Amino acid sequence: GENVEQHPSTLSVQEGDSAVIKCTYSDSASNYFPWYKQELGKGPQLIIDIRSNVGEKKDQRIAVTLNKTAKHFSLHITETQPEDSAVYFCAALSTGNQFYFGTGTSLTVIP
Amino acid sequence: ETGVTQSPTHLIKTRGQQVTLRCSSQSGHNTVSWYQQALGQGPQFIFQYYREEENGRGNFPPRFSGLQFPNYSSELNVNALELDDSALYLCASRPDPMNTEAFFGQGTRLTVV
Numbered sequence: 613g614e615n616v617e618q619h620p621s622t623l624s625v626q627e628g629d630s631a632v633i634k635c636t637y638s639d640s641a642s643n644y645f646p647w648y649k650q651e652l653g654k655g656p657q658l659i660i661d662i663r664s665n666v667g668e669k670k671d672q673r674i675a676v677t678l679n680k681t682a683k684h685f686s687l688h689i690t691e692t693q694p695e696d697s698a699v700y701f702c703a704a705l706s707t708g709n710q711f712y713f714g715t716g717t718s719l720t721v722i723p
Numbered sequence: 724e725t726g727v728t729q730s731p732t733h734l735i736k737t738r739g740q741q742v743t744l745r746c747s748s749q750s751g752h753n754t755v756s757w758y759q760q761a762l763g764q765g766p767q768f769i770f771q772y773y774r775e776e777e778n779g780r781g782n783f784p785p786r787f788s789g790l791q792f793p794n795y796s797s798e799l800n801v802n803a804l805e806l807d808d809s810a811l812y813l814c815a816s817r818p819d820p821m822n823t824e825a826f827f828g829q830g831t832r833l834t835v836v
Contacts, residue, residue: 616765646825655727655829655830701765703765710771711766716765
C-alpha cells in the first residue's frame with residue numbers, strides 16, 4: 613500500500629516569513645495530493661490540492677509543487693500570518709481510492 | 724464549513740462497551756469514508772461506503788463496522804471497545820468515489836476508560 617512521510621513535524625516561523633512542508637509517497641500510481649489544515653478541535657479542512665498531471669498550483673499565499681519522478685510534493689506558504697498556525701497534513705489518493713495521510717506538521721507563526 | 728456533520732462531538736465509554744457514531748454527508752454526496760485519528764497522528768482510513776455498500780476497507784478489525792443509509796448518512800459502530808480505540812473519529816464525504824475532493828466533518832472525540 614501507499615506510505616506517506618511528512619517533514620518537519622514542527623515548524624516555527626516569524627510572521628511574514630515563508631513556511632515549507634515536504635512529503636514523500638511510495639506508490640507511483642497515486643494521482644491526487646491534497647493538503648489539509650486542521651485547527652484545534654476541528655476536522656481537517658482542504659486548503660489546496662494537486663493532480664499528477666500538474667507540477668505546480670498556486671492559490672494566493674499558498675502553493676503546492678509536485679515532482680512525480682522523485683515522488684515528493686511540498687506545501688509553500690508565503691507571508692505567513694498568525695492565523696496560519698495549525699497542523700497541516702499532506703495526503704495521497706491511492707489506486708484503492710483511499711487517502712493515506714502524513715503524520716502532520718504543527719506550524720506556529722510567531723507575531 | 725463543509726456541510727458534513729458528526730454526532731456526538733464527544734463521548735466517553737468503558738472498555739468492552741459498544742459505540743455508534745453518526746455522520747451526515749454533504750448534500751449530493753453519495754460516498755462517505757471514516758477515519759481514525761490518534762493523538763498526534765494523521766487520519767487512518769477505516770472504510771468507505773458508496774450507495775449503501777462498503778467499497779473499501781483499511782487495516783481495522785471486524786469489530787469496526789458501518790452502515791450507509793438511503794439518504795447517504797452513515798454510522799460507524801465499534802464493538803468490544805479497547806483503550807487504544809480512544810481517538811478522534813472523522814467522517815469525510817465525496818460527491819462520488821471517482822471524485823477526489825473529500826470534505827471532513829469536525830469529528831467525534833471518543834475516550835475509552
